[in-house]
Amino acid sequence: RRAPGDGHRVSTEHVDDAAFLACRPRLLGVAYGMLGTRGEAEDVVQEAWLRWRAAGREAVRDAEAFLVRVTTRLALDALTSARARRETYVGPWLPEPLVTDTAAGPDEALEAAEELGFALLAALERLDPVQRAVLLLRDVFDLDYAEVADAVDKSPAACRQAVHRAREAVGHPRRRHRVTPADEERLTTAFAIAVATGDLAALTALLAEDAILWSDGGARVRAARKPILGPDKVARFLLGVGRKAPNGVSFEIVRVNGDPGWRITGPEGVLAVLALELTDDAVASVRVVNNPEKLERV
Numbered sequence: 001r002r003a004p005g006d007g008h009r010v011s012t013e014h015v016d017d018a019a020f021l022a023c024r025p026r027l028l029g030v031a032y033g034m035l036g037t038r039g040e041a042e043d044v045v046q047e048a049w050l051r052w053r054a055a056g057r058e059a060v061r062d063a064e065a066f067l068v069r070v071t072t073r074l075a076l077d078a079l080t081s082a083r084a085r086r087e088t089y090v091g092p093w094l095p096e097p098l099v100t101d102t103a104a105g106p107d108e109a110l111e112a113a114e115e116l117g118f119a120l121l122a123a124l125e126r127l128d129p130v131q132r133a134v135l136l137l138r139d140v141f142d143l144d145y146a147e148v149a150d151a152v153d154k155s156p157a158a159c160r161q162a163v164h165r166a167r168e169a170v171g172h173p174r175r176r177h178r179v180t181p182a183d184e185e186r187l188t189t190a191f192a193i194a195v196a197t198g199d200l201a202a203l204t205a206l207l208a209e210d211a212i213l214w215s216d217g218g219a220r221v222r223a224a225r226k227p228i229l230g231p232d233k234v235a236r237f238l239l240g241v242g243r244k245a246p247n248g249v250s251f252e253i254v255r256v257n258g259d260p261g262w263r264i265t266g267p268e269g270v271l272a273v274l275a276l277e278l279t280d281d282a283v284a285s286v287r288v289v290n291n292p293e294k295l296e297r298v
């Protein structure tokens with residue numbers, strides 16, 4: 001094809017590449033929201049790319065709608081096998097963390113992290129795959145019901161009902177609680193100081209009465225096999241882990257799926273990622289990922 005007004009040929013492949021790349025951040029967000037792991041999400045998006053390249057262009061009226069539909073359906077298929085693997089997972093399963101350095105902007109794969117927090121992704125595990133898909137597409141990625149219906153091959157009415165039931169089960173993603181920057185800095189700084197100094201009383205006081213900690217080591221490293229409940233037990237667990245830290249460990253402040261947290265690094269690489277869920281006056285939950293397989297991209 002020739003662009004109007006010049007004699008240079010415009011490659012159809014370059015046009016296709018540009019259309020796909022423009023959609024790629026959203027596609028990664030959809031796939032990650034469905035699967036909870038960046039590696040699997042990238043595999044799904046790569047397969048969507050191959051199907052995009054193989055599709056007849058005359059049959060594709062809307063590139064983004066086509067790509068979101070293909071990505072969603074591939075993710076639905078992948079989620080079936082992923083859930084089967086998680087049934088035999090050792091200890092609590094947490095998503096692969098999306099980590100953003102505070103001094104740098106997020107890459108395209110992390111653009112959805114502000115909405116796809118650990119708390120939301122953990123809640124989505126309670127939904128069936130279709131409910132998970134329609135809630136993400138409607139409430140996180142702002143698709144209208146006709147677009148959602150097309151993506152999951154259901155009627156708009158069925159999608160409305162599925163979204164309603166999903167919201168009843170896990171809440172409304174747009175209502176994710178956010179503390180003020182001042183409260184976040186106050187709580188995270190005090191938390192870090194209490195852990196660093198081993199101050200059990202101060203750390204316990206910072207934790208909510210119903211505080212809970214999840215630790216995901218899979219079968220690769222030692223971690224708590226069950227959630228730890230209550231401020232005293234959570235504080236003691238954190239301080240116990242801190243005392244066992246090897247020499248040469250560094251702690252870097254980062255954002256983890258949009259929440260405040262730390263990247264813990266040793267001489268051989270990243271050892272763990274810790275994310276905090278905050279209320280206005282306390283730390284509500286702590287999530288620790290130290291499964292090496294989930295830290296390869298951190």
